[in-house]
Amino acid sequence: xxxxxxxxxxxxxxxxxxxxxxxxxxxxxxxxxxxxxxxxxxxxxxxxxxxxxxxxxxxxxxxxxxxxxxxxxxxxxxxxxxxxxxxxxxxxxxxxxxxxxxxxxxxxxxxxxxxxxxxxxxxxxxxxxxxxxxxxxxxxxxxxxxxxxxxxxxxxxxxxxxxxxxxxxxxxxxxxxxxxxxxxxxxxxxxxxxxxxxxxxxxxxxxxxxxxxxxxxxxxxxxxxxxxxxxxxxxxxxxxxxxxxxxxxxxxxxxxxxxxx
Amino acid sequence: xxxxxxxxxxxxxxxxxxxxxxxxxxxxxxxxxxxxxxxxxxxxxxxxxxxxxxxxxxxxxxxxxxxxxxxxxxxxxxxxxxxxxxxxxxxxxxxxxxxxxxxxxxxxxxxxxxxxxxxxxxxxxxxxxxxxxxxxxxxxxxxxxxxxxxxxxxxxxxxxxxxxxxxxxxxxxxxxxxxxxxxxxxxxxxxxxxxxxxxxxxxxxxxxxxxxxxxxxxxxxxxxxxxxxxxxxxxxxxxxxxxxxxxxxxxxxxxxxxxxx
Numbered sequence: 001x002x003x004x005x006x007x008x009x010x011x012x013x014x015x016x017x018x019x020x021x022x023x024x025x026x027x028x029x030x031x032x033x034x035x036x037x038x039x040x041x042x043x044x045x046x047x048x049x050x051x052x053x054x055x056x057x058x059x060x061x062x063x064x065x066x067x068x069x070x071x072x073x074x075x076x077x078x079x080x081x082x083x084x085x086x087x088x089x090x091x092x093x094x095x096x097x098x099x100x101x102x103x104x105x106x107x108x109x110x111x112x113x114x115x116x117x118x119x120x121x122x123x124x125x126x127x128x129x130x131x132x133x134x135x136x137x138x139x140x141x142x143x144x145x146x147x148x149x150x151x152x153x154x155x156x157x158x159x160x161x162x163x164x165x166x167x168x169x170x171x172x173x174x175x176x177x178x179x180x181x182x183x184x185x186x187x188x189x190x191x192x193x194x195x196x197x198x199x200x201x202x203x204x205x206x207x208x209x210x211x212x213x214x215x216x217x218x219x220x221x222x223x224x225x226x227x228x229x230x231x232x233x234x235x236x237x238x239x240x241x242x243x244x245x246x247x248x249x250x251x252x253x254x255x256x257x258x259x260x261x
Numbered sequence: 262x263x264x265x266x267x268x269x270x271x272x273x274x275x276x277x278x279x280x281x282x283x284x285x286x287x288x289x290x291x292x293x294x295x296x297x298x299x300x301x302x303x304x305x306x307x308x309x310x311x312x313x314x315x316x317x318x319x320x321x322x323x324x325x326x327x328x329x330x331x332x333x334x335x336x337x338x339x340x341x342x343x344x345x346x347x348x349x350x351x352x353x354x355x356x357x358x359x360x361x362x363x364x365x366x367x368x369x370x371x372x373x374x375x376x377x378x379x380x381x382x383x384x385x386x387x388x389x390x391x392x393x394x395x396x397x398x399x400x401x402x403x404x405x406x407x408x409x410x411x412x413x414x415x416x417x418x419x420x421x422x423x424x425x426x427x428x429x430x431x432x433x434x435x436x437x438x439x440x441x442x443x444x445x446x447x448x449x450x451x452x453x454x455x456x457x458x459x460x461x462x463x464x465x466x467x468x469x470x471x472x473x474x475x476x477x478x479x480x481x482x483x484x485x486x487x488x489x490x491x492x493x494x495x496x497x498x499x500x501x502x503x504x505x506x507x508x509x510x511x512x513x514x515x516x517x518x519x520x521x522x
Contacts, residue, residue: 136511141501165503204522240402240521242426250397253511254518260501261465 004078005053008086012051012077016099017086023152030102032154035089037065040098042164048101049073055084055095062096073098089156102154108144108172113187115143115170116211117259119252122177122227123149123218131161132249133216133256134169140253140260144170146213148177148227178230181215185232189213192235193228194255200234203258214259219248265339266314269347273312273338277360278347284413291363293415296350298326301359303425309362310334316345316356323357334359350417363415369405369433374448376404376431377472378520380513383438383488384410384479392422393510394477394517395430401514401521405431407474409438409488439491442476446493450474453496454489455516461495464519473520480509 005013018025020033031050034043037058043049052073054066059078070076079087079097087097112118119142124130130150137145150173151158153166174180185191190209194216215231217223228234237254239246246254266274279286281294292311295304298319304310313334315327320339331337340348340358348358373379380403385391391411398406411434412419414427435441446452451470455477476492478484489495498515500507507515 132508132511136507137502139500139502139505139507139511168503239400241398241400242429244400246397246400247393250393250400250511250514253514257515257518 002076002078004080005083006079006081008082010083012053012075013079013083013086016051016053016097019099020087020089020156023155026102026152026154031099032102032159033097033099033156034159035087035097035156036094036160037062037096039159039164040096041065041068043098043100043167044069044072046164046167047103049098050101051075051077051099053077053079053084053087053097055079058095062094065096069096069098103167105172108170111170112144112146112172117142118144118146118189118213119256119259120146120148120177120181120213120215121150122215122223123221124216124248125151126219127151127155127158128161129219129249131158131166133252135162135165136249136253137256138165138169140256142169142256142260144172146177146180147171147173148175148180177215177224177227181213181227181230184213190233191231192233193217193223193231194251195222195228195234195236197234197236200236202238203235203255204238206233206235208259212259214255216252216255263337263339265341266344267340267342269343271344273314273336274340274344274347277312277314277358280360281350281417284416287363287413287415292360293363293420294358294360294417295420296348296358296417297355297421298323298357300420300425301357302326302329304359304361304428305330305333307425307428308364310359311362312336312338312360314338314340314345314348314358316340319356323355326357330357330359364428366433369431372431373405373407373433378403379405379407379450379474380517380520381407381409381438381442381474381476382411383476383484384482385477386412387480388412388416388419389422390480390510392419392424392427394513395432396423396426397510397514398517399426399430401517403430403517403521405433407438407441408432408434409436409441438476438485438488442474442488442491445474448472451494452492453494454478454484454492455512456483456489456495456497458495458497461497463499464496464516465499467494467496469520475516475520477513477516
């Protein structure tokens with residue numbers, strides 16, 4: 001039987017809520033928070049689970065996911081009442097929560113250089129957009145992602161939208177994207193920046209090369225001029241309709257699709 | 262100066278909340294509800310606004326949109342307090358709400374037959390998905406949509422996700438989609454049903470013809486067997502990665518993109 005926590009003032013509960021709510025706490029502790037049966041199981045498949053919390057109701061309903069999580073978690077607590085309420089961040093909580101170790105990404109740049117189709121995301125600010133783009137990247141078979149100036153990948157909304165893909169897809173974070181794009185070009189990558197500008201090359205008529213990386217920019221302002229200038233080509237998605245209607249993650253999906261096509 | 266409503270028991274407020282919350286009320290009254298400066302302005306561009314409600318704060322912030330709405334609305338009320346709270350359905354209300362007439366779609370089938378690229382949506386149940394797919398269809402230049410068994414297009418969540426496109430894109434609702442697809446085939450359309458099934462034709466290698474209509478199915482269960490059987494071909498989106506990760510509206514975006522490419 002696992003130890004029961006009922007108080008929201010419990011130190012374990014307070015730590016979990018802190019890493020859930022604060023990017024700074026996640027960075028300092030090297031931990032992040034996941035909620036829900038599927039997401040916690042996905043996390044356990046990709047990283048170490050430090051603490052698992054579950055409610056009695058969850059034990060009845062999600063036996064299979066919990067059996068896996070029981071095996072993989074360092075510490076396990078049953079929660080109820082105010083403690084469970086304090087952990088939940090969703091409208092219909094499933095009663096499964098875990099605190100996981102953030103991933104060590106120090107080897108990722110060499111993995112990423114070995115892939116042939118990549119995306120770079122610059123200043124994506126909305127966590128749900130970031131999660132949705134990475135989820136689609138994984139589905140289409142994009143090899144990895146370079147992030148610069150984006151919101152925290154361990155933000156709970158990003159994790160929810162990504163359905164585990166933020167933990168599975170190789171990723172690196174860089175400070176200087178123009179310099180990074182120049183490095184990719186030196187290594188033989190075709191480097192592209194995407195833009196809605198009609199003067200850019202039609203992506204369906206552009207030779208994308210064997211190895212390609214394409215930058216996708218901020219939801220409102222697009223790719224920065226410095227980064228666009230550092231790329232070999234500018235490409236656009238030609239659109240027959242009311243182009244301003246295409247939202248950022250849909251545009252990214254079409255660019256990635258063309259990259260992989 | 263417009264008449265002020267402060268009580269949530271006011272008949273105009275009660276009608277607005279009723280058509281906001283109930284598909285049955287929308288059908289019976291021939292009315293729907295829109296909230297927010299941009300969405301109300303979009304609605305006024307596509308249909309008649311029966312009643313406009315606005316708060317004093319909105320008048321300061323959204324002067325431009327309100328000027329347009331003042332011109333186009335049959336009745337206009339200033340709202341405050343409990344009345345404004347009763348109308349709002351969002352986390353950060355802008356204080357602009359309107360009740361609009363649903364569109365007369367009786368002529369749409371002849372408009373739709375005149376287009377060359379169309380989609381049919383079968384049993385799409387999530388209003389946000391329905392709105393997102395129609396928004397993308399409009400952006401890419403798809404000519405219109407045939408709906409069968411989908412959720413109500415006037416659902417506030419669908420309207421929010423669609424950003425006005427549900428009012429602009431030609432649409433018809435049909436009861437018998439297999440019969441409708443057979444009619445499109447008789448009129449010279451290539452009729453397609455989309456499926457994740459590996460036995461289906463690769464959409465990138467399929468001759469889609471001059472005039473094409475493609476069925477996109479329910480988020481979980483896909484296109485029904487009866488409808489798939491009524492189409493000339495089954496097509497799939499070939500995916501290099503973890504295909505189960507692609508969400509329904511992203512898959513629909515890629516299908517529509519290939520249709521228009």
